[in-house]
Amino acid sequence: MPDDAWSPPSVLLTVDLVILTLRDGRLHILLVERGEAPFQGMSALPGGFLNHGGEEILDAAHRELSEETALASSWVHLEELGVYGESGRDPRGRVVSVAHLAIAPGLPDPVAGTDAFDAAWIPANAVLSGEVELAFDHRRIARDGIEHARTKLEFSSLATAFCGTEFTIAELQHVYEAVWGTSLDTRNFYRKVQAAKGFIIPAGTDRRRTGGRPARLYRAGPKTILFPPLIRPTMSATEENTRGEEE
Amino acid sequence: MPDDAWSPPSVLLTVDLVILTLRDGRLHILLVERGEAPFQGMSALPGGFLNHGGEEILDAAHRELSEETALASSWVHLEELGVYGESGRDPRGRVVSVAHLAIAPGLPDPVAGTDAFDAAWIPANAVLSGEVELAFDHRRIARDGIEHARTKLEFSSLATAFCGTEFTIAELQHVYEAVWGTSLDTRNFYRKVQAAKGFIIPAGTDRRRTGGRPARLYRAGPKTILFPPLIRPTMSATEENTRGEEE
DNA sequence: GGAATAGTGTCTTTAAGACACTATCAA
DNA sequence: TTGATAGTGTCTTAAAGACACTATTCC
Numbered sequence: 001m002p003d004d005a006w007s008p009p010s011v012l013l014t015v016d017l018v019i020l021t022l023r024d025g026r027l028h029i030l031l032v033e034r035g036e037a038p039f040q041g042m043s044a045l046p047g048g049f050l051n052h053g054g055e056e057i058l059d060a061a062h063r064e065l066s067e068e069t070a071l072a073s074s075w076v077h078l079e080e081l082g083v084y085g086e087s088g089r090d091p092r093g094r095v096v097s098v099a100h101l102a103i104a105p106g107l108p109d110p111v112a113g114t115d116a117f118d119a120a121w122i123p124a125n126a127v128l129s130g131e132v133e134l135a136f137d138h139r140r141i142a143r144d145g146i147e148h149a150r151t152k153l154e155f156s157s158l159a160t161a162f163c164g165t166e167f168t169i170a171e172l173q174h175v176y177e178a179v180w181g182t183s184l185d186t187r188n189f190y191r192k193v194q195a196a197k198g199f200i201i202p203a204g205t206d207r208r209r210t211g212g213r214p215a216r217l218y219r220a221g222p223k224t225i226l227f228p229p230l231i232r233p234t235m236s237a238t239e240e241n242t243r244g245e246e247e
Numbered sequence: 248m249p250d251d252a253w254s255p256p257s258v259l260l261t262v263d264l265v266i267l268t269l270r271d272g273r274l275h276i277l278l279v280e281r282g283e284a285p286f287q288g289m290s291a292l293p294g295g296f297l298n299h300g301g302e303e304i305l306d307a308a309h310r311e312l313s314e315e316t317a318l319a320s321s322w323v324h325l326e327e328l329g330v331y332g333e334s335g336r337d338p339r340g341r342v343v344s345v346a347h348l349a350i351a352p353g354l355p356d357p358v359a360g361t362d363a364f365d366a367a368w369i370p371a372n373a374v375l376s377g378e379v380e381l382a383f384d385h386r387r388i389a390r391d392g393i394e395h396a397r398t399k400l401e402f403s404s405l406a407t408a409f410c411g412t413e414f415t416i417a418e419l420q421h422v423y424e425a426v427w428g429t430s431l432d433t434r435n436f437y438r439k440v441q442a443a444k445g446f447i448i449p450a451g452t453d454r455r456r457t458g459g460r461p462a463r464l465y466r467a468g469p470k471t472i473l474f475p476p477l478i479r480p481t482m483s484a485t486e487e488n489t490r491g492e493e494e
Numbered sequence: 495g496g497a498a499t500a501g502t503g504t505c506t507t508t509a510a511g512a513c514a515c516t517a518t519c520a521a
Numbered sequence: 522t523t524g525a526t527a528g529t530g531t532c533t534t535a536a537a538g539a540c541a542c543t544a545t546t547c548c
Contacts, residue, residue, distance in 0.1 A: 008261075008296035008297065008299075009260075009296070009298070009299045010257040010258060010259050010260075011258060011259075011260050012255050012256075012257050012258075013255075013332075013343060014255075050255065050256055050258075052256045053256075054341060055334075056332075056334060057330065057332045057343075080329060080330065082329075083327060083329075083345050085260075085303075085345070086303060087301035087303060094301060096343075098330050168500085169500085169501085170499080186502095187503080187540080188539080190501070190502075191502090191503095191536095192536090195536080208546075209547095210498085210546095210547070210548090211497065211499070211546070211547050211548070212497085212545080212546060213498085213499055213500045213501075213545035213546055214499090214500080214546065215500060215501090216501090233537095233538090417527070432513085433527090433528080433529095434512090434514090434529065434530080435511065435512080437528070437529075438510095438529090439510085442509080456519095456520095456526075457520070458519070458521070458525045458526070459518080459519060459524085460517060460519050460526055460527045460528075461518075461527080462527060462528090463527085478510085480511090
């Protein structure tokens with residue numbers, strides 16, 4: 001299709017990161033304050049341009065992740081979320097962003113990235129509700145990322161990525177409740193996580209706290225796909241999912 | 248992060264299309280023969296660079312689709328599949344492709360796009376098996392697209408996009424069988440498509456063929472999400488989905 | 495014993511899977 | 522009546538949802 005002396009338009013590529021974690025039982029997302037125009041002073045997702053020298057997109061995401069969270073990359077689940085490339089989304093020109101989703105276990109209070117940015121964990125709800133405004137189309141990216149995480153929790157063992165190496169079933173339940181924003185029946189939850197063979201495996205040891213029966217500890221099992229899946233209670237049947245208009 | 252006199256690297260953006268249809272009961276994918284280097288003469292997915300002037304990515308995908316299939320765009324389901332941007336994937340330089348999945352009802356034999364390309368429907372199996380070689384990383388894109396379609400058939404009403412406006416339940420079953428590559432029990436299939444309320448609605452009329460009882464005709468219903476879903480028989484439980492190595 | 499947390503068992507309903515025959519039409 | 526295609530009904534098993542009590546520890 002290219003003609004003789006025709007050259008295709010080029011675009012700038014960024015990666016943006018939806019980094020989720022649990023803090024005091026609630027789902028939080030990592031936001032940075034933009035230090036420069038455009039949207040200077042506004043909250044935004046961590047991210048940035050690809051490096052020169054043919055950096056891979058996924059490598060760039062890992063680089064941004066460790067720059068923002070100072071977190072050992074191997075600890076963190078990272079996956080592609082989608083492309084955001086509408087022509088009006090960045091006032092600097094045609095900037096196409098590849099969004100990624102990262103799931104981290106709870107981190108120490110100060111985020112303390114190696115970058116100078118002011119970074120903070122913000123409750124996911126504050127972003128979803130629009131209470132916190134984000135630069136660019138980052139609110140939509142954040143929404144998509146959170147929705148993606150919710151769905152992945154149903155069919156994959158992703159939930160364990162929110163926990164440390166060892167965790168109790170109650171902790172795992174709190175992960176599901178926090179991410180889904182629902183509350184679950186303890187008995188059914190125990191039944192289901194244990195029915196999904198390969199999801200969690202007993203660590204042998206117990207964890208004792210002040211008062212109360214000690215909890216058995218588990219580790220993530222070898223399976224990444226849950227069967228049977230843990231379907232979230234909402235939206236199962238009654239919800240709306242009607243097509244727009246017929247032709 | 249950009250320094251004072253720093254400018255980010257730019258990339259070329261393409262769209263690639265995995266266009267699937269059913270021909271004589273088998274899943275086919277549209278391939279074109281490349282008219283120029285690189286990979287001249289080799290089969291490839293339809294696609295091309297974005298137009299100048301800030302063309303939207305999805306618009307570019309629609310444009311390529313109609314250039315290749317001469318198909319009314321409103322008939323066709325089109326959605327983003329993912330980004331393919333490994334630095335070595337295109338010898339011309341850093342070319343990042345946004346892959347899309349398109350599902351079309353059976354088309355008349357000659358593809359007859361408006362472009363000069365030699366385009367043809369190839370059985371999906373020939374691509375999956377490697378019997379037909381594709382340029383670039385297009386085999387992986389095709390594999391991902393087919394797998395995506397298979398999964399979407401389980402949870403969405405996508406299957407109707409392979410049919411005309413009116414179709415019989417037997418035809419719908421053939422869609423599932425062709426895309427999944429399995430054979431299904433007729434009775435269970437009838438039960439399930441009818442249990443998923445809003446999936447298909449009776450068109451009132453019958454279709455008569457030569458010999459045999461006339462079949463009731465249906466149209467796509469208003470629901471896009473299937474509940475209960477139609478889970479494919481394979482992979483339900485017994486399959487492997489083990490994590491690579493711990494840590 | 496009391497407070498705190500961890501863990502379990504049963505019943506009902508829904509949906510999946512397996513399985514073979516009846517219905518309607520044209521020739 | 523035969524050939525061809527369309528459509529259906531039952532039983533068993535798997536899993537979801539609802540629901541309340543027992544177990545273990547620390548004080």
